[in-house]
Amino acid sequence: MKKMLLLAVTALIILGGICAVSARSEKDKDVKEQPVTENILPKHNHTENCENTSAEPVQIICILDRSGSMQSLTEDVIGGYNSFLEKQKKESGTAEVTTILFDDKYEKIEDAVNLNDAKNLTSEIYYARGNTALMDALGKTIMETLGTMAKENICPAKRRVLVMIMTDGLENASTEYSKAKIKSMIEATTKEYNWNYVFIGANIDSASEAQSIGIRADHSANFAPDSGGVRETFERMDEAAKDVRERGKVNENWGD
Numbered sequence: 001m002k003k004m005l006l007l008a009v010t011a012l013i014i015l016g017g018i019c020a021v022s023a024r025s026e027k028d029k030d031v032k033e034q035p036v037t038e039n040i041l042p043k044h045n046h047t048e049n050c051e052n053t054s055a056e057p058v059q060i061i062c063i064l065d066r067s068g069s070m071q072s073l074t075e076d077v078i079g080g081y082n083s084f085l086e087k088q089k090k091e092s093g094t095a096e097v098t099t100i101l102f103d104d105k106y107e108k109i110e111d112a113v114n115l116n117d118a119k120n121l122t123s124e125i126y127y128a129r130g131n132t133a134l135m136d137a138l139g140k141t142i143m144e145t146l147g148t149m150a151k152e153n154i155c156p157a158k159r160r161v162l163v164m165i166m167t168d169g170l171e172n173a174s175t176e177y178s179k180a181k182i183k184s185m186i187e188a189t190t191k192e193y194n195w196n197y198v199f200i201g202a203n204i205d206s207a208s209e210a211q212s213i214g215i216r217a218d219h220s221a222n223f224a225p226d227s228g229g230v231r232e233t234f235e236r237m238d239e240a241a242k243d244v245r246e247r248g249k250v251n252e253n254w255g256d
C-alpha cells in the first residue's frame, strides 16, 4: 500500500514537472514572438542613417505576364507599355524603372534604370510563351529589390515603391514561393515600408485574387483581354505611378 502511494506521488511529481516545463516553453515562445517582417523579409534595422534615404527616385516596378495565353495581345502590351513610359517621362521628379516579364521563367529586362533611359518594348523582347508562375515572379522581385536597397544603404521604408502586376490568368506554375508566403511578404512590405501594390487581371476575379495575396481590393482592377482592355491597363498603371510620384501612395479610389 505504502509502495502504491509512493508510486502515485512520484507519478504526480513527474507529471507536475512536465507541465511546468511545457508552460515555461510556451512563455519562452511568447517572449521570442517577432515583429511581422521577421523571418519573412531580410532583416532591416532602422538607424539614423535611414534619414539619408530620399523618397526619390521613386521605384516603379512592372511585373508583366507573358504566358502563352497573352499571345493575341502582345502588340497591345508593347504599345501600352511604351506609351506608359512616354507619359511617365513627362512627369516631374525622378524615378527608376524595373520591369519583369514572367511566364514559368523570370526575365528582368530593366533593373532600377533611370526612367529616362528605360527602353521601349519590342516584339524581340516581349512575346508570349509558357505558364503562369506569378508567385515566384513576385517573390523574386521583392527579394531582389530589398537586396539592392540593402547593398546601397537605402531604407526600404523611406524610398517610395510601387509594384504593379498585370496577369491574364490564375497562378499555375510557381515552385519556390507559395501564395501564403507572398501574402506575408506583401503585407509586411505594405505595413512596415509603405510599399504600394496594384493588381490588374484578366479572366479572373482580380479583387479576390489580389486580396488572397495581401493586396487591397480597391487596388485591383479587371481588364478585358482585348486591345481596349490592355490599353486601359497601362492607363491605370500610369495613374497609379502618378499617384505615388505625386503623393507617395496610390489613390484609394484607384480600383473604381
Ligand SMILES: [Zn+2]
Pocket (backbone or CB within 6 Å): 044, 045, 046, 047, 050, 155, 156, 157, 158
Ligand atoms: Zn530604415
